Amino acid sequence: MLRFIIERLLTMIPILIVISIISFAIIQLPPGDYLTTYIIQLEASGDSVSQSEIEGLKQRYGLGQPMHVQYFKWISGVVVGDFGYSFEWNQPVNTLIWERLGLTLVVSISSLLLTWIVAFPIGVYSAVRQHSPGDYIATFVGFLGLSIPNFMLALILMYGGYRLFGMSIGGLFSPEFVDASWSWAKFVNMLSHLWIPMVVVGTAGTAGMIRIMRNNLLDELGKQYVVTARAKGLSTVKLIFKYPLRLALIPFVSTVGWLLPQLISGSAVVSVVLNLPTAGPLLLRALLGQDMYLAGSFTFLLATLTVIGTFISDLLLAAVDPRITYD
Amino acid sequence: MNKPVENNILEVRDLEVKFFSDEGTVNAANGVNFKVPAGKSIGIVGESGCGKTVTAYSVLQLLPSTGKITNGTIKYQANDGNVIDLTNLKSESRAMRRIRGGEISMIFQEPMTSFSPVHTICNQISEAIMLHQHLSKQKARLRAIEMLELVGIPNAKRRVDEYPFQFSGGMRQRAMIAMALACNPKILIADEPTTALDVTTQAQVLKLIQGIQDELNLSMILITHDLGVIAQMVDHVYIMYLGKVVESGSVYDIFDRAKHPYTRDLIQSIPKLHGARGERVTSIAGTVPSTYKLPKGCAFHARCSDMFGNICRTETPLPIEVGSDHYVSCFLHSREEGKNNARDAR
Ligand SMILES: Nc1ncnc2c1ncn2[C@@H]1O[C@H](COP(=O)(O)OP(=O)(O)OP(=O)(O)O)[C@@H](O)[C@H]1O
Ligand SMILES: [Mg+2]
Numbered sequence: 001m002l003r004f005i006i007e008r009l010l011t012m013i014p015i016l017i018v019i020s021i022i023s024f025a026i027i028q029l030p031p032g033d034y035l036t037t038y039i040i041q042l043e044a045s046g047d048s049v050s051q052s053e054i055e056g057l058k059q060r061y062g063l064g065q066p067m068h069v070q071y072f073k074w075i076s077g078v079v080v081g082d083f084g085y086s087f088e089w090n091q092p093v094n095t096l097i098w099e100r101l102g103l104t105l106v107v108s109i110s111s112l113l114l115t116w117i118v119a120f121p122i123g124v125y126s127a128v129r130q131h132s133p134g135d136y137i138a139t140f141v142g143f144l145g146l147s148i149p150n151f152m153l154a155l156i157l158m159y160g161g162y163r164l165f166g167m168s169i170g171g172l173f174s175p176e177f178v179d180a181s182w183s184w185a186k187f188v189n190m191l192s193h194l195w196i197p198m199v200v201v202g203t204a205g206t207a208g209m210i211r212i213m214r215n216n217l218l219d220e221l222g223k224q225y226v227v228t229a230r231a232k233g234l235s236t237v238k239l240i241f242k243y244p245l246r247l248a249l250i251p252f253v254s255t256v257g258w259l260l261p262q263l264i265s266g267s268a269v270v271s272v273v274l275n276l277p278t279a280g281p282l283l284l285r286a287l288l289g290q291d292m293y294l295a296g297s298f299t300f301l302l303a304t305l306t307v308i309g310t311f312i313s314d315l316l317l318a319a320v321d322p323r324i325t326y327d
Numbered sequence: 328m329n330k331p332v333e334n335n336i337l338e339v340r341d342l343e344v345k346f347f348s349d350e351g352t353v354n355a356a357n358g359v360n361f362k363v364p365a366g367k368s369i370g371i372v373g374e375s376g377c378g379k380t381v382t383a384y385s386v387l388q389l390l391p392s393t394g395k396i397t398n399g400t401i402k403y404q405a406n407d408g409n410v411i412d413l414t415n416l417k418s419e420s421r422a423m424r425r426i427r428g429g430e431i432s433m434i435f436q437e438p439m440t441s442f443s444p445v446h447t448i449c450n451q452i453s454e455a456i457m458l459h460q461h462l463s464k465q466k467a468r469l470r471a472i473e474m475l476e477l478v479g480i481p482n483a484k485r486r487v488d489e490y491p492f493q494f495s496g497g498m499r500q501r502a503m504i505a506m507a508l509a510c511n512p513k514i515l516i517a518d519e520p521t522t523a524l525d526v527t528t529q530a531q532v533l534k535l536i537q538g539i540q541d542e543l544n545l546s547m548i549l550i551t552h553d554l555g556v557i558a559q560m561v562d563h564v565y566i567m568y569l570g571k572v573v574e575s576g577s578v579y580d581i582f583d584r585a586k587h588p589y590t591r592d593l594i595q596s597i598p599k600l601h602g603a604r605g606e607r608v609t610s611i612a613g614t615v616p617s618t619y620k621l622p623k624g625c626a627f628h629a630r631c632s633d634m635f636g637n638i639c640r641t642e643t644p645l646p647i648e649v650g651s652d653h654y655v656s657c658f659l660h661s662r663e664e665g666k667n668n669a670r671d672a673r
Contacts, residue, residue, distance in 0.1 A: 224440040233428035
């Protein structure tokens with residue numbers, strides 16, 4: 001087992017290296033770089049830029065140098081935890097991203113939990129009581145949830161919240177906390193705002209998850225080992241929890257890994273609409289403005305999260321399914 | 328005859344089972360009759376799809392929700408001596424669950440899929456023991472090991488903690504037998520216990536079942552589509568065709584004095600070990616009719632080589648006693664018309 005973990009960890013290293021190269025290359029694809037955009041902007045607004053200043057910037061970031069030189073400048077910083085400098089914000093990338101990444105994880109993981117808490121029991125019920133009125137209702141509501149776009153749901157909730165309660169639903173904090181440093185009060189304030197993005201991001205996922213859970217469980221319920229367990233005299237509830245449910249969870253666990261990036265990218269649009277201080281909007285802006293270190297670091301960190309997620313789901317899978325061997 | 332259960336531990340009368348679905352109604356059992364004398368073993372034989380598994384599932388109330396027992400009684404002499412009609416018990420009732428696995432247990436057709444793949448053998452065997460005998464986990468585990476030793480699993484102490492996928496097919500079926508017998512049931516239903524195994528393993532497992540049946544004085548229902556398997560294993564044989572028992576009798580009656588054309592065809596189709604080289608195994612002509620729409624008259628008439636007249640097509644033959652405890656449902660042998668008909672037919 002330990003060997004398995006170490007081996008899996010080691011294979012992550014080349015994967016991450018490839019990912020870092022690809023993220024960096026993609027950001028470099030559009031013609032020009034931040035500096036050219038920046039100079040044009042400055043000149044357009046009538047400011048003059050001294051040649052020495054431009055040279056200094058170029059020197060500092062290796063702009064204009066071949067791509068691999070720029071890449072190595074960036075990656076050697078990343079290795080020691082320095083993700084470079086954001087041109088647009090005029091701040092180190094490090095000060096910009098961590099809080100946003102953290103909040104992204106908070107929103108994503110809490111939506112994921114909501115999804116599971118709601119979808120599991122409904123999916124199980126739908127499967128066990130297949131073709132019952134409850135099953136049909138769950139199916140109908142599920143399809144509704146699947147077919148409403150997230151941003152639409154966000155707009156509806158914002159409108160409803162404004163009309164009915166006169167409150168503006170947006171952001172993750174009340175205005176007085178936005179720039180405050182972290183405290184218990186700020187945390188509580190965040191929790192009170194969290195439910196909207198949770199509902200918005202989680203709805204489609206919940207609907208999909210209900211279908212998956214229902215189908216997985218239906219598959220398992222029809223299997224011979226369920227009859228064997230019934231023939232032993234187990235009660236239905238005990239039986240379902242011990243056998244088919246356990247097996248129906250296996251495909252679930254194996255997909256936990258790619259749920260994470262899906263949630264993060266899926267929540268980008270919602271974050272823009274709801275004005276959430278998460279990673280999505282910042283990444284979008286950085287990409288548009290060719291703010292390359294910021295964009296590159298973000299892409300790289302999200303990809304890293306995915307790799308870690310896959311690793312975790314591999315471990316979980318090995319834990320729930322004894323048929324998986326470690327070699 | 329009026330007393331339903333003489334010394335029969337189980338007596339099934341006129342059992343009818345139907346499956347209801349959008350495509351139509353499947354008539355899986357259409358009046359099955361058989362009885363299991365205490366301590367004896369009976370065999371139920373018939374081609375694939377004739378309703379053997381459905382009959383076995385009915386006894387234990389294991390039918391899926393689409394399947395319903397629409398008629399008949401299943402009288403079971405419980406441990407306390409009372410006779411219960413199992414069809415009156417709700418499938419998930421406490422009383423039914425106590426019988427299931429505790430008093431009547433079952434071995435299934437498919438050893439590969441009959442165990443949960445993610446629970447250890449120990450877990451799955453001791454579960455039944457803890458449930459019915461209220462033993463502690465440790466004691467149940469010891470009992471599981473003891474049972475595995477009984478069915479001839481080498482290294483049982485170690486292997487008990489393995490998963491089903493680490494067992495071969497034959498070993499899984501042995502483990503299945505161990506599981507079925509762990510709670511000292513009175514009746515064992517073995518549904519084609521060896522069909523999925525290779526010939527050598529088949530023989531070993533059958534021998535094991537027979538030995539255990541003798542030793543524990545079990546009553547047993549052995550289900551198979553292979554008449555050859557049954558000769559040395561059981562006392563009394565029931566031949567099923569399309570959800571009905573068409574002939575029943577002692578092993579000698581069936582093998583030496585078979586009366587029903589279907590039974591004779593079945594016997595013909597047993598591959599003979601010492602037969603002349605190159606001798607072809609005869610299989611029965613035609614296929615089993617659809618269970619959606621039962622044929623009128625005798626269910627077998629379309630395939631029957633002895634069919635002799637309109638009556639086979641229009642009327643349903645009733646069981647006739649043609650010898651002591653030897654019954655056949657065929658107009659060839661019906662008392663009044665049968666003899667004449669048979670003569671006419673020649
Ligand atoms: N769940 C079900 N839904 C609908 N029809 C079913 C179901 N289970 C069995 N049947 C039908 O009932 C009939 C009897 O099936 P059964 O499984 O009892 O046959 P069998 O004699 O055990 O055959 P085999 O030797 O193949 O195991 C068949 O026509 C089958 O198609
Ligand atoms: Mg069967």
